[in-house]
Amino acid sequence: MAKVFIYDTTLRDGSQGEGISLSVEDKLKIAGKLDYLGVDYIEGGWPGSNPKDLEFFRRAKELIFKHARLTAFGSTRRPGVRPEEDANLNALLEAGVKTVAIFGKSWDFHVVEALKTTLEENLSMIRETVSYLKNKNLEVIYDAEHFFDGYKNNGEYALKTLQAAAEAGADWIVLCDTNGGSLPDEVNRIVKEVKSRIKTPLGIHAHNDGELAVANSLAAVRAGVDMVQGTINGFGERCGNANLISVIANLEYKMGYRCLPEGCLRRLTEVARYVSEIANVVLPGHQPFVGQSAFTHKGGVHVSAVLKDSRTYEHIPPEVVGNRRRVLVSELSGISNLRYKAQELDLDIPIDAPETRKVIQRIKELEYQGFQFEGAEGSLELLLRKAFGQYRQHFQLESFKIIVEKRAEQETISEAVIKIRVDDRVVHTAAEGNGPVNALDNALRKALEEFYPVIREMHLTDYKVRVLDEKDATAAKVRVLIESRDKTSSWSTVGVSTNIIEASWQALLDSMDYALLKQQKEKTAKRGLR
Structure with missing residues (x-):
């Protein structure tokens, strides 16, 4: 079974995505989880670009990786500057890693317009940078930025940049589709042509601007590359990078390559959701392989x-x-x-x-x-149990009243007064809240906690309102979805009405009721184990 090396750049390229900001602590946690997944390389950041990445590499020295090699990222030396005098290269050395990734220009257009230097000087920058780092006993991965665009515009020069890196001793040469505009057949053809000219092991780094990053990565592997770079969940600038979750799943399960250590493929969903959670980005439900809706x-x-x-x-x-x-x-x-x-x-x-x-x-x-039970399985289970006589009523509502008072120049005050019956006892209580629903929640809890202490362990984590018939304006029907959580799990409940308070009450009632049902089921399960 052929091996494909997995190079993860979530901590660097992934963090450049809009809305993603990882603290040093976040990056350390994710690095540990990536090693747990079993990737081969973890690109920690660009130590020459910001203090955060410098701090990450300083603290990462305390981490013990079982599988991955921590990698620092940087660029070739600046035009007209000797490698040993280049601040960015010196920062790479200070990072204390054994592997570095260096990017350089492969597209003549970029050399002239972005770097504002000559084509020959660019070749010298690549050659001298790689040679300098190799002389420091480092593993050097050369990322050929904009390679596919450069090859399509001036193939001979693009190849010369690769040859410069190869002759200087680069351990890997990675072909980058930096603008993300290439097609799989182009990638496959170009990789084969490069492989016939360059003997250094090749990699692929694809961006997703044409929604083809995964397809292009797989096409490159078919053509002979031995390394795939990408990010968890496809995080990255603009439209993102190749999603390593999908890349790994396809390569291992469908194409017969070995990417991760034995048994680690089943960790994909756990890692994908963990990284999304740390990055504070909702994992799309329809994300292939690992999304909640994937199966x-x-x-x-x-x-x-x-x-x-x-x-x-x-x-x-x-x-x-x-x-x-x-x-x-x-x-x-x-x-x-x-x-x-x-x-x-x-x-x-x-x-x-x-x-x-x-x-x-x-x-x-x-x-x-207007009810939607696919997103409210707590309400669904209660409905089914009631329909088939497998439900015990824990309490009954006698009445509730909500008072909302607004005084000039003061905040609005909400108070809920509730009367419920538990067995033969009637409880009458009141509570304030930030709004009418919060006040109702507080009053119901206050009334129930004496009888059902488990209510103290649950709390509402999300509250969503959707207007179902916009054309009816303020008389429209609304759907309220409430998500609740205790120490072990979460559940969702739903309510629908033309009155937002009534819809909220339905969802809130089911939420409390489900918490009590859940406790009842757990007690039954424990008795069954005895």
């Missing part, structure tokens, strides 16, 4: 087929990359969806009974009214 089925025909054999609508088993299959229940559902969901929730449901079809019809009616 999610909604249509009844699809679900029926998947239950018979998952290969009918899944290109790989989700467990291979550490993901899982999900089946949604919605207006498109059939008996198969309900059967799968019942198994998942460990519900004893008579699948072939007439009442089961009534439940499906009820779900479709509610979805027509």
Whole structure:
């Protein structure tokens, strides 16, 4: 099985993406997770460009990597400056790493217009920089910036830049599609032509401006490169870099190459979600391989087929990359969806009974009214348990009243007064909040905590409101989605009404009710283990 080396540049190229700002602590955490995944190289940053990267490399010396080689990034020497006098190169040496990546110009247009120097001086910059670093006993990766554009415009000069790096002793030469505009057939053809002229091991560094970074990376591997550079989740400037998650999954599972240590492929989903969390960027639900929706089925025909054999609508088993299959229940559902969901929730449901079809019809009616159970599985489980007599009512609402007071030059004050019944006791209490929903949440908690202390362990983590019928203006129906969390997991609930307070109450009620149901299930499970 041929080996393809994985070079991760999330901490440098990935952090150049809009909306991404990684602290030194963030970068150290991600570096540890990348080593856990098993990548071969981790590019930590450009120590000559900013104090943050200098600090990262200083602290990274304390890290012990089991697999990856930490790499520092920089450029060739400046025009007219000797390598030993170049501040950026000296910063690379001070980073204390054994591998460095140096980028240089391969496109004559860039040499003349961006660097404002001669083509010959550019070749000297490449040659002298690589030679200087090799003499310091470093592994040198030469990144040929804008190589594909340069090759298409002036192929002979672009090749001369590679030859300069090779003759100086570069360990790797990486062909960069820096503007991200090349096509897979172009990449494949050009890599083959380069490979016939350059004997140094080759790599590919593709950007995603044409949404082809992954395809171009795979095409380059087919043509003979032995290294792929990219970022986790495709983070990067403009439209991003090649998404290493998809690159690795395709290379290992579908193309027969070895990228990661044995058993590490199943860590892809965990690592993708971890990096997104640290970067404070929502992982797209539809991201291939690792997204929440990557193996999610909604249509009844699809679900029926998947239950018979998952290969009918899944290109790989989700467990291979550490993901899982999900089946949604919605207006498109059939008996198969309900059967799968019942198994998942460990519900004893008579699948072939007439009442089961009534439940499906009820779900479709509610979805027509605006409910959305695919994003509110807490409310769905409560609905199913109620329909099939597997639900215990924990409390009843007697009434609630919300008072919103606004005084001139003062903040608005919200107060909720609530009366609930728990068994034979009636509790009447009140609480204030930042707004009417927060006040209602606080009042309900205050009333329930005496009876159900577990309520103290849960909290709301997200609250979303969507207007369903914009044309009705202020009389429009709204859907409220609430996400809640306790020490072990999270769940979502939904409410729909023309009154935002009523919709919020429905979602809030389900949220509390589901927390109590969850505790009940956990107690039952513990008794079953005894």
